Structure formats: C-alpha cells, structure tokens
Amino acid sequence: GIQVEQSPPDLILQEGANSTLRCNFSDSVNNLQWFHQNPWGQLINLFYIPSGTKQNGRLSATTVATERYSLLYISSSQTTDSGVYFCAVFSGYSTLTFGKGTMLLVSP
Amino acid sequence: DGGITQSPKYLFRKEGQNVTLSCEQNLNHDAMYWYRQDPGQGLRLIYYSQIVNDFQKGDIAEGYSVSREKKESFPLTVTSAQKNPTAFYLCASSIEGIYEQYFGPGTRLTVT
Numbered sequence: 001g002i003q004v005e006q007s008p009p010d011l012i013l014q015e016g017a018n019s020t021l022r023c024n025f026s027d028s029v030n031n032l033q034w035f036h037q038n039p040w041g042q043l044i045n046l047f048y049i050p051s052g053t054k055q056n057g058r059l060s061a062t063t064v065a066t067e068r069y070s071l072l073y074i075s076s077s078q079t080t081d082s083g084v085y086f087c088a089v090f091s092g093y094s095t096l097t098f099g100k101g102t103m104l105l106v107s108p
Numbered sequence: 109d110g111g112i113t114q115s116p117k118y119l120f121r122k123e124g125q126n127v128t129l130s131c132e133q134n135l136n137h138d139a140m141y142w143y144r145q146d147p148g149q150g151l152r153l154i155y156y157s158q159i160v161n162d163f164q165k166g167d168i169a170e171g172y173s174v175s176r177e178k179k180e181s182f183p184l185t186v187t188s189a190q191k192n193p194t195a196f197y198l199c200a201s202s203i204e205g206i207y208e209q210y211f212g213p214g215t216r217l218t219v220t
Contacts, residue, residue: 001167004150030206031206031207031208033208033209035211040213041145041196041198041213041214041216042211042213042214043198043211045208045210045211048208086150086151088150088151088209090206095141095153095156095166096141096151096153096209097153098143098150098151098152099150100148100149100150101150
C-alpha cells in the first residue's frame, strides 16, 4: 500500500516563529488532507488540497502531486498551535492513509 | 448544529467482554469510517461504509464488527477476539468516496 512519511517527527518553536512541515507519499494520490489534533484528541480539518496552494489565516498548504509531496506552513506561531499535525492521502478507493504526524510544541 | 457525535468519551471494560462504540452523524453523509489510534501513531482504518447495509474491511478489521442499518449511524463492536483493544477510536464521515472526511471527538477505550 501507499506509504506516507512526515517530517520532522517533533518540532519545538518559540511563539512568533515560522515553520514548515513536510509530507511525502510513495504513489499517486487522488487527494490529500492536513489535520491538527488538539490535546483532547479532536482532529480538526485544516486543508483538503489535491494540488496547488491554499491559505487560511496564518496557515497555508502546498501540494505538488507530480513530485509526491505536500507542505504545511505555519507563520507567527501561537501556543494554541501546539498539537500533532497529520497528513493523510486518498489513494485508489475512498480511504485515507495517515502519516505518523509531526508533534509541534510552541512555547511562550 | 451539524456534526459527528461519539459516545461515550471514555469507556472501561474487563477483558473478554464485547463493547459497542456509538457514532452518529447529522451531516447527511453517505460514507462513514472507523479508525484506531495508538499512542504516538497515526490513524489506521478499521472498517468503512459507503452506503447503508454495506461495509468493507479496512487494514485492521480483525476482532471488530460493524453494522450500517441507518445512514446516520455506524456503531463499532470491539469483540473479545481483538487482542489489544485499548486505544483511541475515531469515527469519520464524508459526502462520498474521495471527498473530505470529518471526524468525531473520539472514544478512549481501556480494557483491563
């Protein structure tokens, strides 16, 4: 099956710093989602992005499907950005395959 | 408010007992999914259903069972055959197929 690798596995930032999270996938995908898992476990949808670039406030995402990667940019990070960020890809059927996530800690 | 509800939030069971986790959605979505998350890991697909009265096994279906008698509901039963049932279980839904999935708040199951 398709493999999804996220990097870095862990990231510690000072409040106000910028960061880039990467998601590589091993095969062609029909679509891709980015999620933020908060400390209570809730998965929050960030982006649904098969290709191109989308922006939502301080967050933006770019997917280059032909090169099999996606990037999530967080600018001016805040403590509330802490949590785990997951990339998940659709391949073949209608099911998502998740990466192992990037754990982000933003300190004040 | 439209959304996905899961109950209960925390569930404790003794080894050897079957337990059923509830998942309800009022988004009028056709497709529903169950995932399992273990500490420090991503989510893994247990079962999914694209239409009422039909469902398919995911990557880790052994020891689990589901039903889809109503569009709004997709309960998951963790049977005594599941060797390591303690985990965080998340339910999701989507309009259909490859469209964006939305997740419920999850149920933390502890089996001792």
